Amino acid sequence: MKKLVFSLLMLMFLVGILAGCVSENTSGSSEEGSNDSGGEESSDDGEMNIAVVPKLVGIPYFNASETGAVQAGEELGVNVEYTGPTQADASAQVKVIEDLVSKNSDVIAVAPNDPASVEPVLKKAKDQGIKVMDWDTPADKELVDLSVKQVDDEEFGRHMAGKLVEAMGTEEGKIAILTGGLSAANLNLWIDAAKKEFDENYPDIEIVSEKIPTDEKQQVAYQKTLDLLKSYPDLKGVLAVSTPAPLGAAQAVQEKGLQDEVSVVGSALPNDSEPFLEDGSLDTAVLWNPKKLGYLTAALGKMLAGGEMPEDGQEIENVGEISVKDDGKTVIMGPPADFTKENAGDFDF
Amino acid sequence: MKLSKESILGLIALGTFLFMALLAPGFLSSNNINSMMFQIPEFGLLAIAMMVVIVTGGIDLSITYIAALAGVGAALMLTNGFGIFPAIIMAILFALACGAFNGFIVSKIGVSPILVTLGTMVLFEGVILAITKGSSISGFPDAYSLIGNGYYLGLVPFSIVIFAIFAIITGLLLSKTSWGRRVYMYGSNEVATLYSGVKNSKVLMKVYLYAALLAAISAIIMTSRYNSVKVDLGSSYLLQSVAAAVLGGTNIHGGYGKVIGTIYAVFVFQFIRNGLNLLGFHSSLVDVVIGSILILVLTMNFFSDKFKKKQEQKNASQAA
Amino acid sequence: MKSLFKQKEFSILAIVLLISSILTFVSPVFLTVGNLLDLIEGNVVIGILAIGMTLIIITSDIDVSVAAVTTAVAVSISYLFGFLPDSWISVLLLFLFAPVIGLVMGLFNGLLVSKIEIPAIVVTLGTLNIIAGLVLYITNGNYVNSTSFPQSFLSFSNIEILGIPILIYLLAIVAVGTWFILKHTLIGRSVLAIGGNTQSSVRVGINYQRVKLFVFAYMGFLAGIAAIAQTAYTKAVDPNGMIGLELTVIAAVVLGGANIHGGRGSIHGTLLGVLLLAIMQNGMILARIDTYWQNVVTGAIIVIAVSYDQISYKRSQDKLANIEVEA
Numbered sequence A: 001m002k003k004l005v006f007s008l009l010m011l012m013f014l015v016g017i018l019a020g021c022v023s024e025n026t027s028g029s030s031e032e033g034s035n036d037s038g039g040e041e042s043s044d045d046g047e048m049n050i051a052v053v054p055k056l057v058g059i060p061y062f063n064a065s066e067t068g069a070v071q072a073g074e075e076l077g078v079n080v081e082y083t084g085p086t087q088a089d090a091s092a093q094v095k096v097i098e099d100l101v102s103k104n105s106d107v108i109a110v111a112p113n114d115p116a117s118v119e120p121v122l123k124k125a126k127d128q129g130i131k132v133m134d135w136d137t138p139a140d141k142e143l144v145d146l147s148v149k150q151v152d153d154e155e156f157g158r159h160m161a162g163k164l165v166e167a168m169g170t171e172e173g174k175i176a177i178l179t180g181g182l183s184a185a186n187l188n189l190w191i192d193a194a195k196k197e198f199d200e201n202y203p204d205i206e207i208v209s210e211k212i213p214t215d216e217k218q219q220v221a222y223q224k225t226l227d228l229l230k231s232y233p234d235l236k237g238v239l240a241v242s243t244p245a246p247l248g249a250a251q252a253v254q255e256k257g258l259q260d261e262v263s264v265v266g267s268a269l270p271n272d273s274e275p276f277l278e279d280g281s282l283d284t285a286v287l288w289n290p291k292k293l294g295y296l297t298a299a300l301g302k303m304l305a306g307g308e309m310p311e312d313g314q315e316i317e318n319v320g321e322i323s324v325k326d327d328g329k330t331v332i333m334g335p336p337a338d339f340t341k342e343n344a345g346d347f348d349f
Numbered sequence B: 001m002k003l004s005k006e007s008i009l010g011l012i013a014l015g016t017f018l019f020m021a022l023l024a025p026g027f028l029s030s031n032n033i034n035s036m037m038f039q040i041p042e043f044g045l046l047a048i049a050m051m052v053v054i055v056t057g058g059i060d061l062s063i064t065y066i067a068a069l070a071g072v073g074a075a076l077m078l079t080n081g082f083g084i085f086p087a088i089i090m091a092i093l094f095a096l097a098c099g100a101f102n103g104f105i106v107s108k109i110g111v112s113p114i115l116v117t118l119g120t121m122v123l124f125e126g127v128i129l130a131i132t133k134g135s136s137i138s139g140f141p142d143a144y145s146l147i148g149n150g151y152y153l154g155l156v157p158f159s160i161v162i163f164a165i166f167a168i169i170t171g172l173l174l175s176k177t178s179w180g181r182r183v184y185m186y187g188s189n190e191v192a193t194l195y196s197g198v199k200n201s202k203v204l205m206k207v208y209l210y211a212a213l214l215a216a217i218s219a220i221i222m223t224s225r226y227n228s229v230k231v232d233l234g235s236s237y238l239l240q241s242v243a244a245a246v247l248g249g250t251n252i253h254g255g256y257g258k259v260i261g262t263i264y265a266v267f268v269f270q271f272i273r274n275g276l277n278l279l280g281f282h283s284s285l286v287d288v289v290i291g292s293i294l295i296l297v298l299t300m301n302f303f304s305d306k307f308k309k310k311q312e313q314k315n316a317s318q319a320a
Numbered sequence C: 001m002k003s004l005f006k007q008k009e010f011s012i013l014a015i016v017l018l019i020s021s022i023l024t025f026v027s028p029v030f031l032t033v034g035n036l037l038d039l040i041e042g043n044v045v046i047g048i049l050a051i052g053m054t055l056i057i058i059t060s061d062i063d064v065s066v067a068a069v070t071t072a073v074a075v076s077i078s079y080l081f082g083f084l085p086d087s088w089i090s091v092l093l094l095f096l097f098a099p100v101i102g103l104v105m106g107l108f109n110g111l112l113v114s115k116i117e118i119p120a121i122v123v124t125l126g127t128l129n130i131i132a133g134l135v136l137y138i139t140n141g142n143y144v145n146s147t148s149f150p151q152s153f154l155s156f157s158n159i160e161i162l163g164i165p166i167l168i169y170l171l172a173i174v175a176v177g178t179w180f181i182l183k184h185t186l187i188g189r190s191v192l193a194i195g196g197n198t199q200s201s202v203r204v205g206i207n208y209q210r211v212k213l214f215v216f217a218y219m220g221f222l223a224g225i226a227a228i229a230q231t232a233y234t235k236a237v238d239p240n241g242m243i244g245l246e247l248t249v250i251a252a253v254v255l256g257g258a259n260i261h262g263g264r265g266s267i268h269g270t271l272l273g274v275l276l277l278a279i280m281q282n283g284m285i286l287a288r289i290d291t292y293w294q295n296v297v298t299g300a301i302i303v304i305a306v307s308y309d310q311i312s313y314k315r316s317q318d319k320l321a322n323i324e325v326e327a
Helices: A002-019 A029-036 A060-076 A090-102 A115-127 A153-168 A185-201 A218-231 A244-255 A270-278 A290-305 B005-023 B030-055 B063-079 B084-109 B113-132 B142-149 B158-176 B178-188 B190-195 B200-226 B237-247 B259-278 B283-319 C002-006 C009-026 C033-041 C044-058 C066-080 C088-114 C120-139 C151-157 C166-184 C186-196 C198-203 C208-234 C245-255 C267-286 C291-326
Strands: A049-053 A079-082 A107-110 A131-135 A146-149 A173-179 A205-207 A235-240 A263-266 A284-287 A330-332 A337-339
Touching: A049 A060, A049 A090, A049 A290, A060 A079, A060 A290, A079 A290, A090 A107, A090 A115, A090 B030, A090 B200, A090 B259, A107 A115, A107 A290, A115 A131, A115 B142, A115 B200, A131 A290, A146 A290, A153 A173, A153 A185, A153 A235, A153 A263, A153 A284, A173 A185, A173 A218, A173 A244, A185 A205, A218 A235, A218 A244, A218 C033, A218 C208, A218 C267, A235 A244, A244 A263, A244 A270, A270 A284, A270 A337, B005 B259, B005 B283, B030 B063, B030 B142, B030 B158, B030 B178, B030 B200, B030 B237, B030 B259, B063 B084, B063 B113, B063 B200, B063 B237, B084 B113, B084 B142, B084 B200, B084 C291, B113 C245, B113 C291, B142 B158, B142 B200, B158 B178, B158 B200, B158 B259, B178 B190, B178 B200, B190 B200, B237 B259, B237 B283, B237 C120, B259 B283, B283 C120, C009 C267, C009 C291, C033 C166, C033 C267, C044 C066, C044 C166, C044 C186, C044 C208, C044 C245, C044 C267, C066 C088, C066 C120, C066 C208, C066 C245, C088 C120, C088 C151, C088 C208, C151 C166, C151 C208, C166 C186, C166 C208, C166 C267, C186 C198, C186 C208, C198 C208, C245 C267, C245 C291, C267 C291
Parallel strands: A049 A079, A049 A107, A107 A131, A131 A146, A146 A330, A173 A205, A173 A235, A235 A263, A263 A284
Antiparallel strands: A284 A337
């Protein structure tokens, strides 16, 4: 054991000495610059390359935004590459971005899994003259050239809370909150906003237990909701944040035949929630149009690469009127969209 | 000419490198080489840690959560105004505590490692959740970020220097010290090792401590590189590190495994992942390719072993 | 009665009973028929997979590709729904197709393990990557929900006999069937023999390769059945829905007393292991344990359970040794 401690100390000492020689840049960085400078104006085939990085690939929500982004690429004549990790893992996502930086994209738009973790790599991208933006979930504000948001987080959370109260038809009673995962920053923002709304405007609503994680899985949400219904027989409503959670919650309500007793409101895609909206086990799915979000991201990416900035109230084709916040670089796509029994069939995502 | 398993894998690594260099645009750009060098250390350290445990015939499923917990330790110190040095110590202490816990139950109580670490995986994840409430801790001093993002002497990434140092140390520890020899002995036959007067429990305890130490170093690099720590820090590396160790020739039943083999395997994974990304492959196909390579290489090993045996038999019969 | 106490499964039963009684005390809802049925039905898939995994672990191997195989079969089922007519025959056909698809994947694992002699954890790690990657690539992760399911399948999944959901009967059939195979068929006895002592069992003429092939193929077969159960239970097919389930399955099996080094393990022990995990999951919300501490509690219980089990096993071995010496 003594030996171990001793060798550890030696090691620290050694590393300490080494650390003295660490610098931020390579001494050979000048030659690198000459290599890459060509990429900014026009890449090899003269087309603009816009990389759009979702939190992960292979889930319906980000598939829908992929459709939008690719469509924008075709219509606007830019190269859109839509790629991301297969798991919502911060380090895997950073690797994907690093590869994109190597590829000399003109613009990289990221939906960060963990805003802080993409900071270094986005800095690196900027140093090479790549324009960076975030979409879906904000990254560090100082760093990005443009930030595309689907809705205002505060408004979205409060809106969901309001919808739940509306569906319950009463301003008192017990409700539970399901979330995709405890560490999802945007979900937490919405939940906090929703809680604020309950606190300020509906003080008689009691939230049972802390927010309950569902691992982004419908089945887990289903089982936890079953448990909740048993544990709190007088439960009036469930607020389910993250796209699979409302489906699981609604399935539990459907199976127990409690459509009239328990209201479920959450963020879900209309196609997935249709079977639950139909019989009222899911009252309202609140979200935005992810296809439009993908389209908007790619479209704004093109503007950014061309040196333009969007303006407040500007009309974007296929998306609609956008608003730009006071800082001049936060773009908000629009108000949240409600999907209900009546309109859920009209969408193709 | 006889080639060891490791040298063959080294050739495969070289082959994939050349293959990607030919096919993937920008694979050889100084930029890309650089970013690969930044990506290798964190995964490489975890793979080596896993290898050391596998050599004893065990496995450490909690390794990525040990790393995450170590990262949390460092982050807590940094965000509370302590310097880099205390933060690093704290990360190592957190990890060693986890390692000691695993080591105690494996070596003293004698529960099989896969069970213990399956439990501690959930346990450590829980501890991190309880500390962080699931949110990420970020905002470290700039100097700290140099560990994972800086260059040594302006030439090579500092993190790869750290990785090289620990790879060499691990190699030396395993091959030159009595502890290292006992690790291999224990892995090939624990009963015989015990009867030859070795204190198995001490050897094992140190294995889990050492794996945890490597996890802590990896965590320091990761937290510095990503400038934050969250409960899932590096969680995607868990099965990958087992795959790298095994592809590197480590015997999953224990008794055999070399650092250099694991490093070659890490290179193979890195080149494939990076190259396919540059080629614009769908990310899920990258997994398919890596899985196929794992199986193909081991199948090749099997047939080459068989072939060798046949040759030997032939030679033997000819001699007779 | 004495033999009951000596049985290895007894310690896990004791823990199950202990936690159950605590939960009954904390929450009156726990010990209701409705809750228990929900709890079992929710774990049918894990139960079926764990039974298959028990056989593999008895022969001292492991299969980490189960969740991926099950997902792949479930996705295949959702494609099959497009071709099959909406009638009872389709449901029957499904019970033919799904296990066969799983069986093929299991055979692939089995061949690599038995003929090519690659360690099982490596083979299945490889097939996990390959199958999960292909499933994600082909489906792009898209959900298939109940609107595209044939009515006959939906009504099948809602059947209750004597108030008990059909899926629970499915688990019971799988459990009894596997128990029968283990106890009363040659291949089943061989599984136990190989796990107990590979060398001597090979010497008495058991075909080692064939047994290995069998356990992996059987695992695939059960994964096919589990896929049907999963589809019937969630009434949706989610290509991402089972990621990481393999670790839960393995945890259940080893908690149930199967020894990862082979030779020990039983169907009823495994079912107890599944039950223990299920109760803990269920109990967290019923007992109103703080969200952030749930994993700490789960992890601690697993560690304590396996340690306790090992200690009591060691003690019984010591006693055995003593008796032998005295005799």
